[in-house]
Amino acid sequence: MNVANQINSEGFTIIDNVYSEVEIKKLISLIEDVTENKTENSTFRKSQDLFAIRQFHKEIPETLPYLFNKNLKDIIASTFGKGYFITKSIYFDKPEKSNWFVAYHQDLTISVDKKTEIENFENWTTKQNQFAVQPPIEILENNFTIRIHIDKTTKDNGALKVINDSHSKGIFRVENLEIKNETICEVEKGGIMIMKPLLFHASNKTTNNERRRVIHIEFSNQQLPEGLEWSEKIIVENLAFT
Template sequence: MTDLNQINAEGFAIINSVYTENEIEKLISLIESVTENNIENNTKNTTFRKSQDLFAIRQFHKELPQTLPFIFNQKLKSIITENFGEGYFITKSIYFDKPEKSNWFVAYHQDLTISVNQKLEVKNFKNWTVKQNQFAVQPPTAILENNFTIRIHLDTTTKDNGALKIINNSHSKGVYKVDDLAIENETICEVEKGGIMMMKPLLFHASNKTTNNERRRVIHIEFSNQQLPNGLEWSEKTVLKN
């Protein structure tokens, strides 16, 4: 089964060895230098979130644009083109750092919202929220079905340090409540350091607490190739350079 066939059938695919050890270490170095600078200068940057169980950087590709040439190496660009085609751009990105002793876990859910530049009354766009001047909305299902996510693993991720677990093919049934979810055909998505996981937003996914005292760092990037209607714009839209 090809990666695209697996994504369509199961909602996800894992590809290891997308990045070399040197590329991963460069990404880690760039992230750590920005993180340390924010902490040392006590910068109250609202896109940075730090707690005992999680460190996160929202709008990651805008906060650390210097990482993009390393993220989008030739391998990743070829993977995107071969599986999804041309014309895709970044719509959202988050960096997650789950520490060694983290008790943080996430229950089963679908990724139902997108980040936009303003709140407008647009047909079939609903469940508006705003946090730290960032608008989010649930778009029509057709938009979500066409989008995809790539998760870049800076550490080896296993069932013991919070690897995503998913319900196979749960993306194919549209949007529905977690209460209606049948927990069957569950897969734990273990990914090697330097590997990626590709997934569809409507795929139900979750993650457990860390039990093996090993860190888990992931760069989560969402993509679309669609223009939003009626003057609505993707707030984090970034077109990739060839």
């Protein structure tokens, strides 16, 4: 089964060896250069269980040419086509002794530049000075997420668990979720996981004292209505080494 067919049927796929050891080391170096001296602010969140950077590609734009290497660009183009852009990016660093876990959920919101009354755009929130809203399901169904793994991720250090094919059922409450065909998405260092936002996913606490760092990037190719804009939009085809 090819990548596109697996994503359509199961809601996700895993691809190893997207990044070389040299590329991973460069990404780690760029992140550490910024984070070592950065105090907590609206986009940097730090606790004993989690360190997260929201709007990651804006906070550390130097990482973009390394994230969007030829391998990743080819995967996006061959799987989804051209015209896609970043809509959101988050860096997650789950420390070795983290008790942080996430229950099963769907990713139902998008980041936008302002709050305005638009039909079928619901459940507005503001987090870290960022507007978020639940758009019509058609937008969510067409988007995808890529999770770039800087560390080897296993069931013992918080690998995502997913319910296969749950993305095809629409939006529904987690209480109605029937947990069957569950997959633990273990990914090698330098590999990626691609998933649909409506796929139910969760992660457990860390039990093996191994760190788990992931860069989570969401993509779309759709224009929002009535002057609403994606707040973190960067066009993929424009990302290249200079």
